[in-house]
Amino acid sequence: xxxxxxxxxxxxxxxxxxxxxxxxxxxxxxxxxxxxxxxxxxxxxxxxxxxxxxxxxxxxxxxxxxxxxxxxxxxxxxxxxxxxxxxxxxxxxxxxxxxxxxxxxxxxxxxxxxxxxxxxxxxxxxxxxxxxxxxxxxxxxxxxxxxxxxxxxxxxxxxxxxxxxxxxxxxxxxxxxxxxxxxxxxxxxxxxxxxxxxxxxxxxxxxxxxxxxxxxxxxxxxxxxxxxxxxxxxxxxxxxxxxxxxxxxxxxxxxxxxxxxxxxxxxxxxxxxxxxxxxxxxxxxxxxxxxxxxxxxxxxxxxxxxxxxxxxxxxxxxxxxxxxxxxxxxxxxxxxxxxxxxxxxxxxxxxxxxxxxxxxxxxxxx
Numbered sequence: 409x410x411x412x413x414x415x416x417x418x419x420x421x422x423x424x425x426x427x428x429x430x431x432x433x434x435x436x437x438x439x440x441x442x443x444x445x446x447x448x449x450x451x452x453x454x455x456x457x458x459x460x461x462x463x464x465x466x467x468x469x470x471x472x473x474x475x476x477x478x479x480x481x482x483x484x485x486x487x488x489x490x491x492x493x494x495x496x497x498x499x500x501x502x503x504x505x506x507x508x509x510x511x512x513x514x515x516x517x518x519x520x521x522x523x524x525x526x527x528x529x530x531x532x533x534x535x536x537x538x539x540x541x542x543x544x545x546x547x548x549x550x551x552x553x554x555x556x557x558x559x560x561x562x563x564x565x566x567x568x569x570x571x572x573x574x575x576x577x578x579x580x581x582x583x584x585x586x587x588x589x590x591x592x593x594x595x596x597x598x599x600x601x602x603x604x605x606x607x608x609x610x611x612x613x614x615x616x617x618x619x620x621x622x623x624x625x626x627x628x629x630x631x632x633x634x635x636x637x638x639x640x641x642x643x644x645x646x647x648x649x650x651x652x653x654x655x656x657x658x659x660x661x662x663x664x665x666x667x668x669x670x671x672x673x674x675x676x677x678x679x680x681x682x683x684x685x686x687x688x689x690x691x692x693x694x695x696x697x698x699x700x701x702x703x704x705x706x707x708x709x710x711x712x713x714x715x716x717x718x719x720x721x722x723x724x725x726x727x728x729x730x731x732x733x734x735x736x737x738x739x740x741x742x743x744x745x746x747x748x749x750x751x752x753x754x755x756x757x758x759x760x761x762x763x764x765x766x767x768x769x770x771x772x773x774x
Contacts, residue, residue, distance in 0.1 A: 465613070466501035466520055466545065468623025468747035475521050477612045481600050482547035485515040486532040487648055489666050491591045493673035496528035502620075503681070504541050506754040507691075509699045511646040514538075518545050525597035527674055531572055531581060532590070534558045537703040537754075543567050544732045545620055548609050550600060552581065552593050557694055557702075566729075568609045576606065620732055622744045629659075630744050635718035637767035641684055642774070643753055644762035652684060652751075653769060654717045660748070661714070667774070682748025684714040685735065686763065687724055691756040703754060711735070711755070712765070715746050719765050 464471040485494055500517035508514050516538050533553035539561055542549040552572035554562055562569050572581035572593055580603040584592045604611050624630050642651040650665035660680040663670040669678045688711050690704035708725045726733045735743045766772045
């Protein structure tokens with residue numbers, strides 16, 4: 409009898425062990441989803457979250473589809489201490505900074521969706537080379553007067569423009585009496601819209617328009633592997649003495665000039681951009697009397713592309729007045745920008761060595 413009981417116990421324990429083994433064997437069945445399935449899910453989520461949107465031609469960011477084909481405007485903006493703060497620059501897709509006379513710079517801000525802007529400027533006069541930079545983006549060019557060397561091209565059909573000083577263009581600008589002339593001329597998004605209609609300028613881009621820049625996507629950023637560290641970018645311009653500081657938290661370069669943050673008067677925010685392009689150009693004087701500067705925007709040259717805390721050497725080319733500027737890395741590949749706003753610094757070759765890129769903010773003194 410004892411043997412019989414012992415045998416039953418052995419059988420019972422063996423059964424328990426088998427059940428335990430089966431449970432252990434069943435665990436591997438609970439495997440996570442295949443990576444391919446997860447990728448599909450992410451792609452579907454991204455598509456759903458951007459329904460009705462497309463990539464902006466000028467920033468590479470998502471934008472409502474009904475805004476994507478708006479023709480941009482380019483606004484000539486003063487950049488001296490007396491005019492601070494400027495208004496509207498935070499909304500610009502692209503900003504060009506170029507030297508003019510006496511060591512000062514002027515800015516040209518390119519806005520694709522400008523109609524709701526309440527105050528833009530202040531607006532100042534044109535220099536010839538700015539016309540050709542505006543042309544690159546298919547933009548209508550807003551300015552207040554011009555150097556005599558730009559007059560003939562502005563009066564031609566080469567570029568659509570609205571002059572705030574002469575002709576009917578003055579109706580689309582206003583003076584802010586809290587400031588002294590000539591530092592107090594502004595426009596609005598509504599006025600620019602009305603000006604486009606009054607001049608019968610096209611307000612949409614051509615059907616065959618393609619992006620000025622090449623962009624990557626947010627989930628595949630251009631890290632500029634192998635580039636030099638670029639925590640601070642200091643420009644040589646002797647009046648504003650501007651510089652940019654990289655913020656690792658949001659991946660943007662914050663702009664400073666005249667010893668302080670450069671603020672948009674409309675929002676109170678400091679200007680910040682994702683990409684900086686330094687484009688070195690030959691320069692000369694148009695005349696010795698006025699010191700009118702001429703920038704060679706056609707002969708090509710070298711420069712830097714700066715993003716995500718890194719900088720690389722680039723070259724640039726432009727085949728004609730109506731072409732766009734192309735930028736290439738040292739391997740001869742056209743550079744790919746990260747989505748976001750871009751600041752283009754036009755630099756005189758003779759002064760390019762005075763620009764400084766610092767690997768860390770601790771090295772920078774201003």
